[in-house]
Amino acid sequence: MNKKRTTLKDIATVLGISTAAVSKALNDDARISIKTKKAVKQVAKELNYQPNHLASALRKGKSKLVGLIVPRTNSNFFSSVVENMEEVLNKAGYNIIITQSNESFEKECDNIDTLLYLQVDGIIASMANETVDLSFYEKIKSNGIPLILFDRGENDLNVDYVGINDYESSHMIIEHLVAQGCKRIAHIGGYRRTRIFNNRIRGYIDAIKKHNLPLDDELLIESSLTLEDGRHQIEKLLTLKDRPDAVYVASDYAALGALQVLKEKNIKVPKEIKLVGFGNEPFTSLVTPSITSINQHSRQIGRLAAETFLGYVDKDVVQQSLNKLILDSELIARDSSK
Amino acid sequence: MNKKRTTLKDIATVLGISTAAVSKALNDDARISIKTKKAVKQVAKELNYQPNHLASALRKGKSKLVGLIVPRTNSNFFSSVVENMEEVLNKAGYNIIITQSNESFEKECDNIDTLLYLQVDGIIASMANETVDLSFYEKIKSNGIPLILFDRGENDLNVDYVGINDYESSHMIIEHLVAQGCKRIAHIGGYRRTRIFNNRIRGYIDAIKKHNLPLDDELLIESSLTLEDGRHQIEKLLTLKDRPDAVYVASDYAALGALQVLKEKNIKVPKEIKLVGFGNEPFTSLVTPSITSINQHSRQIGRLAAETFLGYVDKDVVQQSLNKLILDSELIARDSSK
DNA sequence: TATATTTGTTTAATCGATTAACCAAAAGTA
């Protein structure tokens, strides 16, 4: 009903004091008497006073907003990251503005502009697959606000990064498959230009070499890692004269697509071909056979990214550098590889 | 590097004109000469000017932000709703602040406070399961900003609602199961106090009556509809002397839990028991057997909720009433019921 | 020519909260 929201001034006139006094009273300033504070808070409650964030943010030069850019909130990984990030940031008085890039470079640029426009105090991002041009991210830095990357990062930006050890994770997977007796292991990897996927590929190559296994070009495939492309790429692998006896897919979604095709073609998993995914999305444990995968510790990633941001708060000059926080990953062995 | 962002004043001093002229030039005011406009825009670009949203929002009394409250962004349903909502609202110059209640009433109240504090121009929400006390939602209304509910709504608030026909959906499901020859159909439903789940229950009861099927208390179960509770409740159903030959579960997640148990106990689906879920989450088509479900048209729900909000923009007095937009749902028949 | 209108811009107030600087009254101190 009330069109006008109550302001400091309304409280001030009720009590016959200045708005400055009211402001200080609400912020528990030492120079305001207990009596006045009580009275102010009382009236504030009665009038259902809601401080105007825009005004205080404008004056203080801090919006207390943190911008978040993710490819999609859809996956369990990102929604779990968000949840934990929110917990840490809310406690410190920050709110999160979530934006989705949908893996589109253009949308990501729009998102960055929007967030800067909203005067966020910092940006936490996981980059879209498409993103190669870093100029928009440079814009964030030149605005003097902290930028923290997680999962999909980029060394060249020289900012903080939180993620897992992708290179090492590939090693773990190959070790596991070798232990299960595999001799010919394929890898459906992501785009090489994306650092995390490149690291997984390097890990795959080095681990294969270490075990003196065949390292054929036809066994190493670059993919967009969608469910659809997972289907497509496994079909290509199945046409090979010398079929692999195991496939390591760099994303659970693509691994799921691969599994669908294998089941449709009546190829026994894990008997004929063993399958490993990446990310430990909940569905990996729900499908038949359940899919072996890598747990990325999403909750800690969210928490750490948030805490890293908070480390920059109140610093009047933000001086960032390439600072990597690498978490250990964990192999969850399931039916698809045992 | 630049600590200070460029402001209207910076542009004004460069050109030796007033900030008012600059502001008007950037907003294409008719009273500013083409020459000046060009010069201003030129300098603005050179100085990498970013308008300060806080300042303009404060002055104009509109933040151009819309608050969104969802139980979780996690499910495909909500993330799809968000995506389409965003598309409509971005086009109209609005940005979305997404908050998650995690099904907690307390968190939801916090979220409402936060959004009001951020001076959002409207709130679009799907209520938490726990929410019974509507006073915080009343607070939104008394602040004079539009409130649009979707999926999980509540008639008593007398605001706009976008959702599907839950009552009718239950009928469709029962029709389908009857057509498959089922004679004893159980329903694992949600909390009765939540309107949508109550409607599904009413639909179930009426449809069962219509077909003269047994309507036993033991066949109608109230559940939190999590995966875990789905497991728990199906186990209860399996202990019955007279087992059902079909189970209609009011959520895909709980249906999945039920399916897991049935498979573990080696009960053939659909041969011994037919299973139907609700929501058409992507995994329903991925598990074995694939789960029959109801498509809720999430994209249209997002779009319509956003458009409904936009209908209130620029109205200086927001006068809302119970205005329901009910979409037709669609049964997707899959292996679990055929 | 004298007056009215249009054009292009400036001035100054405003949104609401915060805060540096100032001040009067009360209390303390030598």
Add this chain to the structure above:
DNA sequence: TACTTTTGGTTAATCGATTAAACAAATATA
């Protein structure tokens, strides 16, 4: 008593963009 300090405020400027009102100069109209 005379001076200092503390207490509890007030005043006024400020954040940056917008806008109603004012105004000078240019142009049109009678």
